[in-house]
Amino acid sequence: MTPDSGNLLEIRNLNVTFMSGGNVVKAVKNLNLNIPYGKTMGLVGESGSGKSVTSLAIMRLLPDHKGITVTGEILYKGQNLLKLSLKEMRAIRGNKISMIFQEPMTSLNPVYTVGDQIDETILLHQKISKAEARKRTIELLTEVGIPDPAAKANTYPHEMSGGQKQRVMIAMAMACEPELLICDEPTTALDVTIQQQVLDLMMELQKKHKMSMLFITHDLSVIADIADDVAVMFRGDKVEEQSCKGLFENPQHAYTKGLLACRPKIDKNPKRLPTVETILKDEDAFYKALVDYKVPRIISEEKNPVILELKNLEKYYPIKGGIFGTKITEFKAVDGVSIKVRKGTTFGLVGESGCGKTTLGRTILRLIEPTAGEILYHGENIVNKNPEEMRALRRKMQIIFQDPFSSLNPRMTIGDIVTEPLVIHGIGKNKKEQLQMAAQLLEKVGLNGDALSRYPHEFSGGQRQRICIARALTLNPEFLICDESVSALDVSVQAQVLNLLQDLQDDLGLTYIFISHDLSVVKYISDEIAVMNAGKIVEIADPDTIYNHPANAYTKRLIDAIPKGRPSLI
Numbered sequence: 001m002t003p004d005s006g007n008l009l010e011i012r013n014l015n016v017t018f019m020s021g022g023n024v025v026k027a028v029k030n031l032n033l034n035i036p037y038g039k040t041m042g043l044v045g046e047s048g049s050g051k052s053v054t055s056l057a058i059m060r061l062l063p064d065h066k067g068i069t070v071t072g073e074i075l076y077k078g079q080n081l082l083k084l085s086l087k088e089m090r091a092i093r094g095n096k097i098s099m100i101f102q103e104p105m106t107s108l109n110p111v112y113t114v115g116d117q118i119d120e121t122i123l124l125h126q127k128i129s130k131a132e133a134r135k136r137t138i139e140l141l142t143e144v145g146i147p148d149p150a151a152k153a154n155t156y157p158h159e160m161s162g163g164q165k166q167r168v169m170i171a172m173a174m175a176c177e178p179e180l181l182i183c184d185e186p187t188t189a190l191d192v193t194i195q196q197q198v199l200d201l202m203m204e205l206q207k208k209h210k211m212s213m214l215f216i217t218h219d220l221s222v223i224a225d226i227a228d229d230v231a232v233m234f235r236g237d238k239v240e241e242q243s244c245k246g247l248f249e250n251p252q253h254a255y256t257k258g259l260l261a262c263r264p265k266i267d268k269n270p271k272r273l274p275t276v277e278t279i280l281k282d283e284d285a286f287y288k289a290l291v292d293y294k295v296p297r298i299i300s301e302e303k304n305p306v307i308l309e310l311k312n313l314e315k316y317y318p319i320k321g322g323i324f325g326t327k328i329t330e331f332k333a334v335d336g337v338s339i340k341v342r343k344g345t346t347f348g349l350v351g352e353s354g355c356g357k358t359t360l361g362r363t364i365l366r367l368i369e370p371t372a373g374e375i376l377y378h379g380e381n382i383v384n385k386n387p388e389e390m391r392a393l394r395r396k397m398q399i400i401f402q403d404p405f406s407s408l409n410p411r412m413t414i415g416d417i418v419t420e421p422l423v424i425h426g427i428g429k430n431k432k433e434q435l436q437m438a439a440q441l442l443e444k445v446g447l448n449g450d451a452l453s454r455y456p457h458e459f460s461g462g463q464r465q466r467i468c469i470a471r472a473l474t475l476n477p478e479f480l481i482c483d484e485s486v487s488a489l490d491v492s493v494q495a496q497v498l499n500l501l502q503d504l505q506d507d508l509g510l511t512y513i514f515i516s517h518d519l520s521v522v523k524y525i526s527d528e529i530a531v532m533n534a535g536k537i538v539e540i541a542d543p544d545t546i547y548n549h550p551a552n553a554y555t556k557r558l559i560d561a562i563p564k565g566r567p568s569l570i
Contacts, residue, residue, distance in 0.1 A: 006036065006037055007034040007035060007036050007037070008035055008036065008037045008076070008077065008179055008180055008212045009034070009035040009058070009074070009075065009076050009097075009180055009212070009214075010033075010034050010035075010073075010074075010075040011031055011032060011033040011034070011054070011058075011072070011073070011074050011075075012032055012072055012073040012074075012075065013030050013031070013032065013071075013072040013073065014028055014030070014031040014032075014033075014054065014057060014070070014071075014072035014073070014074065015028060015029060015030060015031075015069070015070070015071045015072055016028040016050070016053050016054075016057055016062070016068070016069070016070050017068070017069045018067060018068055019067040019068075026236050027050050027053045027236055028050040028053055028054055028057070028236050029050075029236040029237050030072075030237075031050070031054060031072070031233075031238055032238070033054075033231055033238065033241075035180065035212050035213075035214055036212065036228075037212055038210045038211065038212060039212060039213075039228045039229070040206060040212070040213040040214075040215055040226055040227045040228050040229075041212075041213070041214050041215070041227065041228070041229050041230075041231065042215050042216075042217070042223040042226070042227030042229065042230035042231070042244065043055075043214060043215070043216045043217075043230075043231050043233065044216075044217060044218065044219075044220055044223060044230055044231070044232050044233070044259065045218065045232060045233035045234055046218050046234075046259075046276070046490040046491070046492060046493070047218065047460070047461060047490050047493075048235065048460075049233040049234055049235060049236070050233050050235070050236040050237075051184075051216045051233050052184055052185075052216060054233075055099065055182050055184050055214065055216055057070055057074065057082075058074055058081065058097065058182065058214075059093055059097065059099055059182065060081060060082070060084075060089045060093065061093075070082060076092065076096070076097065076180075091125075094121060094124065094125065094175075094176065094178075095125040095176045095178065096176075096178055096179050096180070097178055097179070097180045097181075097182065098172075098173035098174070098175075098176070098178040098180070098181050098182070099173065099181075099182040099183075099184065100166075100169050100170060100173050100181070100182070100183045100184065100186045101169070101184050101185075101186075102184055102185035102186065102188050107169055108157040108165060108168065108169070109157075110156065110157055110158060111156075112156075113153065113154050113155060113156055114141075114152065114153060114155060114156070114157060114160070114168045115134065115137050115138075115141075115152075115153025115154055117168075117172060118137040118140060118141075118153075118168070118171055118172050118175055119133045119134055119137050121172050121175045121176070122136050122137065122175045122176065125175075125176045126176065134153070136175070137153055137171075137175075138150050138153060140171040140172075140174060140175060141153060141167075141168070141171055143171070143174070143205070144167040144168075144170050144171045144174070144201060144205075145167060145197075145201060146164060146167055146168070146171070152164075161194075161353070161354070162190055162191075162194065162353060163190060163191075163194035163197065163198065166186060166187075166190065166194075166198055167198070167201070169186075170186075170198075170201065170202065170205070174205060174209070177209060177211075178211060179211055179212060180211065180212045180213070180214065181202075181206070181211055181212070181213045181214070182213075182214045182216070183202065183213065183214065183215045183216060184216045185216060185217055185218070186198065186202070186215075187199060187217075187222060188217070188218070188219075191352040191353050191517040192352075192517065192518065192519060192558060192561040192562055192563075193352060193557060193558060193561040194352070194353075195222070195561070195563075196561040196563075199222070199225070199226055202215075202226065203225070203226055213226075215227055218490045218491060219263065219491055219563070220247075220248075220256075220259050220260055220263075220491075220565070221263055221563035221564070221565035222563050223244070224244065224248060224563065224564060224565055224566050224567045225564075225567055227244045228243065228244060229241065229242065229243050229244060230242060230243075230244050230247045232247075232253065232255065232256045232259070234253075234255045239253045239255055239256070240252050240253040240255075240256050244567050245567050248260070248566050248567055254279045254280055254283055255276060255279075255280065257279055257283075257286075258274065258275065258276035258277075258278070258279040258280070258286070258492060259276060259491060259492065260565075261274045261279070261286070261290060262274050262275050262276060262491050262492045262494075262495040263491045263494075263495070263520065263565065264495075264498075264520040264521055264523065264524035265520065265565070266519075266520060266523060266547055266559075266562060268290075268293070269293055269294040269523075269524060270289060270290055270291075270292060270293060270294060271289070271292045271293060271294045271295075272289055272292070272499050272502070273495035273496075273498055273499055273524070274286050274289050274290055274495065275492050275495045275496055275499075276492040277492065277496070296527075296542075296544075297345065297527050299342060299345060299527060303343075303344070304342040304343050304344050304345055305342065305343050306340045306341065306342055306343075306379075307341055307342065307343040307377070307378060307478070307479060307511050308340070308341040308364070308375075308376065308377055308479065308511075308513075309338075309339070309340045309341070309374075309376040309379075310337050310338055310339050310340075310364070310373065310374070310375055310376070311338050311373055311374040311376065312336045312337070312338055312372070312373040312374070313334055313336070313337045313338070313360070313363065313364075313370055313372075313373035313374070313375065314332070314334055314335060314336055314337075314370060314371045314372040314373050315332075315333045315334035315356075315359055315360075315363050315368060315370055315371050316330040316331065316332050316333065316335075316371045317330065317331045317333060318330055318331075319331055332534075332535045333356045333359040333535055334356045334359055334360050334363060334370075334535050335356070335534070335535035335536050336373070336536065337360060337373075337532075337535075337536070337537055338537070339530055339537065339540065341479075341511060341513060342511070342527075342528075343478075343509070343511050344505070344509050344510070344511055345511060345512075345527040345528065346505065346511075346512040346513075346514050346525050346526045346527050346528075347511075347512065347513050347514070347526065347527070347528050347529075347530070348514050348516070348522040348523070348525065348526030348528065348529040348530070348543070349361070349513055349514065349515045349516075349522075349529075349530050349532060350515075350516060350517065350518075350519055350522045350529060350530070350531055350532065350558070351517065351531060351532035351533055351558075352517055352533075352558070353517060355532045355533050355534060355535070356532055356534070356535040356536075357515045357532050358483055358484070358515060360532070361399065361481045361483050361513060361515050362399075362483075363375075364397075364481065364513070365394065365397055365399060365481065366382065366383075366385075366390050367399075370383060377393070377397070377479075394475075395425060395475040395476070395477065396475075396477050396478050396479060397477060397479045397480075397481075398472040398473075398475070398477040398479070398480050398481070399472070399480070399481040399482075399483060400465075400468050400469055400472050400480060400481070400482045400483065400485045401468070401483055401484075401485070402483055402484035402485060402487055402488055403488055404461060404464035404465040404467065404468045404488070405456065405461070405464055407464075407468050408456040408464060408467065408468065409456075410455065410456055410457060411455075412455075412456075413452065413453055413454065413455060414438075414442070414451050414452050414453075414454055414455070414456070414459075414467055415435055415438055415452035415453060417456075417467065417471060418438040418441060418442065418452070418467065418470055418471050418474060419431070419434040419435060419437070419438045419474070420471075421471065421474040421475050422434045422437065422438075422474055422475075425475060427475070435452060437474075438452060438470070438474070439452060441470040441473055441474060442466075442467070442470050444470070444473070444504070445466040445467075445469050445470045445473075445500060445504075446466055446496075446500060447463060447466055447467070447470070451463075451467075460493070461488065461489055461490070461493060462489055462490070462493030462496055462497060465485065465486070465489065465493075465497055466497070466500065468485075469485075469497075469500065469501070469504070473504070473508075477510070478509070478510065478511060479510070479511045479512075479513075480510055480511070480512050480513075481512075481513045481515065482501065482512055482513070482514045482515060483515045484515060484516055484517070485497070485501075485514075486498060486516070486518075486521060487516060487517070487518060494521070498521065498524065498525055501514075501525065502525065512525075514526060519547075519558055519559060519562055520562055522543075523543045523546070523547055526543055527542070527543075528540065528541070528542055528543075529541065529542070529543055529546045531546065531552060531554065531555045531558070533554045538552045538554055538555065539551050539552040539554075539555050547559060
């Protein structure tokens with residue numbers, strides 16, 4: 001039984017410092033935070049705010065070397081975790097205090113079944129037989145909503161969907177019925193519908209087991225219904241702490257106000273998304289921007305002719321089986337898609353993971369070869385063009401991928417990365433001229449030309465995505481596919497990149513296909529939206545029609561799963 005009141009965990013004057021390039025980085029500064037018995041504390045802030053470092057300090061998972069210093073107290077039931085021996089800490093970690101990480105695939109061992117991994121956690125902390133551990137594992141998988149849990153226990157992580165893998169991580173964290181569950185961005189990588197399912201599951205488990213929870217996220221809209229109290233961190237400092245209801249009704253700090261406002265809203269479309277950077281500089285200008293609403297673009301046949309048309313486009317993958325690997329059936333990733341995209345507009349493509357939207361985007365550029373159908377670019381079918389013809393055509397057609405870090409070669413300087421397309425296509429008299437062109441492109445996307453000599457790891461996520469956009473613009477394209485290009489970014493950085501994409505479209509007359517699972521973002525940036533499910537387009541309409549009068553049940557389900565961004569008790 002847990003006490004009715006009081007704190008399970010108390011953080012007192014916590015300081016965490018790192019040594020980086022000879023400089024001292026203060027990741028967490030004099031943090032004081034209490035986590036009550038049976039309650040959920042939300043910890044909010046963007047990348048670099050110190051929230052994840054705080055969670056790692058609680059778990060004693062920060063690397064133990066001279067470059068990292070941790071001072072202060074972390075009191076679990078009055079016992080200072082920072083003073084415990086490693087053996088004493090292991091008895092608590094995973095047993096009394098458990099943690100769920102952001103990316104389940106990197107947290108699960110790919111060479112062991114999920115059942116074996118949960119069994120191991122149970123056997124490590126409880127004196128029971130392997131058979132009893134497996135019985136408990138199946139009970140846990142049942143509790144977190146895994147279908148056919150006995151069979152699923154024998155599957156490997158790669159055989160499960162993202163949502164199922166996250167449920168396995170929750171089951172593993174709950175294995176020993178912890179008193180405190182730390183959730184570090186547990187839904188960031190998930191689609192809105194799966195995110196809602198996981199959030200509902202965690203709230204249900206928290207109430208059922210009466211455990212305490214520390215829920216960490218960069219998105220305040222996610223935390224609205226799950227937290228009792230919320231603390232906001234900014235550059236290592238706790239800048240605000242209130243009840244969840246109080247924070248949403250009356251935020252006190254400018255940074256909190258910025259986080260609340262910079263995420264696109266379903267019912268409001270400002271001309272430019274406000275950013276945290278804006279409110280910290282000029283709060284009056286920030287609020288003025290909020291009521292300067294976007295006017296829907298007037299689209300005409302003359303001004304906006306069709307630049308891309310797909311006719312019954314298909315991409316099927318054979319499913320093989322038997323001793324000889326013969327084809328049994330086909331997986332229809334793209335199943336008879338027909339759409340029209342007009343010049344100078346943004347065509348939004350939305351749907352859950354696995355719906356076929358990324359496959360469709362890559363098939364349009366012939367990075368994946370279509371099974372059947374037509375891809376008409378300026379009225380010309382490009383399906384049968386040879387590699388040399390496609391190479392010339394791709395100067396006008398580019399793609400921006402989801403993860404900017406994996407899209408950039410870590411061994412190349414930014415100058416080499418941005419000028420590479422110029423070198424390949426023989427543009428520019430010499431290297432000096434190519435670098436001058438690259439510097440101009442970087443300035444166009446909001447970066448300084450002196451970035452040319454630096455490497456990808458020296459930039460933030462938002463800066464790296466700007467570099468990817470600059471590289472995509474190198475050959476002066478007219479058509480860009482943005483494939484989940486802001487999904488991995490913090491909400492304020494996301495707003496900056498969305499504003500940048502709009503500015504570039506206005507300045508250069510660019511045409512976008514904007515692919516995302518985030519309906520709020522798609523609605524904000526798109527002139528027309530197509531909803532995709534199981535390889536098919538189930539609905540196409542303008543943004544307001546899609547969101548206010550969805551014609552398809554699948555579309556309605558996606559909209560219903562969008563975080564409301566305010567506690568339901570208000």
